[in-house]
Amino acid sequence: DGGITQSPKYLFRKEGQNVTLSCEQNLNHDAMYWYRQDPGQGLRLIYYSQIVNDFQKGDIAEGYSVSREKKESFPLTVTSAQKNPTAFYLCASSILNRNTIYFGEGSWLTVV
Amino acid sequence: SQQGEEDPQALSIQEGENATMNCSYKTSINNLQWYRQNSGRGLVHLILIRSNEREKHSGRLRVTLDTSKKSSSLLITASRAADTASYFCATGQAGANSKLTFGKGITLSVRP
Numbered sequence: 001d002g003g004i005t006q007s008p009k010y011l012f013r014k015e016g017q018n019v020t021l022s023c024e025q026n027l028n029h030d031a032m033y034w035y036r037q038d039p040g041q042g043l044r045l046i047y048y049s050q051i052v053n054d055f056q057k058g059d060i061a062e063g064y065s066v067s068r069e070k071k072e073s074f075p076l077t078v079t080s081a082q083k084n085p086t087a088f089y090l091c092a093s094s095i096l097n098r099n100t101i102y103f104g105e106g107s108w109l110t111v112v
Numbered sequence: 113s114q115q116g117e118e119d120p121q122a123l124s125i126q127e128g129e130n131a132t133m134n135c136s137y138k139t140s141i142n143n144l145q146w147y148r149q150n151s152g153r154g155l156v157h158l159i160l161i162r163s164n165e166r167e168k169h170s171g172r173l174r175v176t177l178d179t180s181k182k183s184s185s186l187l188i189t190a191s192r193a194a195d196t197a198s199y200f201c202a203t204g205q206a207g208a209n210s211k212l213t214f215g216k217g218i219t220l221s222v223r224p
Contacts, residue, residue, distance in 0.1 A: 004154075035214075042200065042216035043155075058211075090154055099143050099204035099212060103154035 002027050004104035006091050012112045013078065013085060021076045021107045023091035030096040032074035036060060037088040037106075046089075049074055050096055078109060086111050116144075116201040116215030124221040131188040133218045135201030136181075142204045144177055145212070146186045149198045158186075158199075193224045 004025045013019045025032065031050045035043040045058030049068040063082025068074055074093075078085045088108055094101040119134045135144070143162045147155040161168045161177045161184065168175045174187040188195055198219050202212040 033211075040216060043214040045211065045213075048211060088152075092155075100145065100157050100160055101212060102157065105154045106152070108152075 004091055004093055004102060006089075006104035006107050008107060009105070010108045010110075012110050014112060016080045018077055018079050019109065021078070021089055021091075021109070023074045023076065023104060024072055025074075025091075025093045025102075025104075026072060027093055027102065028071075029093035029102070030071070031094045031101075032068070033092040033094075033101065034058075034064070034066065034074070034076045035090040035092065037090060043090065046076065085109055116203050116213065118199070118201055118215045118218045120218060121216070122219045122221070124223065125191055126223050127191060127193055129191055131191050131195070131220055131222070133186045133188075133199055133220070135184045135186070135215055137184075137201075137203050138182065139205065141179075144175075144184045145202045145204070146173075146175060146184075147200045147202060147214075149200065149217070151197075155200065188220075191220075191222045193222050196220060196222045 007022045033048040034046040037043050044060050046064050047066040049055035055066050055068050065077045088106050090106045091104040092101040116135045116137050145160045146158045148158050149155045159170045159175050161175050172189045177184045198217040200214050200217045202214045204212050
């Protein structure tokens with residue numbers, strides 16, 4: 001089946017740790033995105049990439065890092081510099097210059 | 113920054129009734145989209161309306177766009193319990209490629 005796969009679904013992070021959320025898509029989309037969702041805050045854009053080996057900061061990039069070494073993959077690392085990382089993280093992709101985006105099922109990150 | 117503001121924040125209706133949700137935005141847009149999110153899941157695209165369109169239908173969904181008032185409405189007719197979800201409007205700006213800005217969402221509860 002074509003789609004976007006995020007893993008893991010649930011992840012727990014200790015204080016001071018970096019963690020990486022995986023996002024893989026087999027839709028042959030050029031553009032990929034990471035959003036953060038907090039209760040009552042809607043979705044906020046963390047990073048996006050429109051082409052391999054290139055990415056841009058979104059509205060809340062501080063404390064996060066990404067890479068885009070392959071078209072299919074756009075992993076997000078939540079670094080220890082992100083002071084409040086507990087949230088629901090959504091990966092998405094789209095055809096370049098098309099506004100409709102397709103989402104994965106999300107990953108819950110909790111700091112313990 | 114949040115572009116779309118949905119109204120109301122929460123809506124509870126009886127099965128069979130119509131549900132109307134509104135979205136207002138601040139700057140010029142290229143298109144406006146509505147997405148649906150079931151609890152703990154990813155978002156699913158429902159419908160897109162372009163800035164030169166006034167109304168669009170898809171099954172039980174009807175979307176209107178008034179660019180002079182910078183507002184849109186989503187009407188779900190003959191609601192079902194399975195329509196219970198959060199609904200988000202998202203705006204795409206001209207020249208911004210595929211980057212969307214989401215509102216905070218409306219929680220719709222449809223009572224059986």
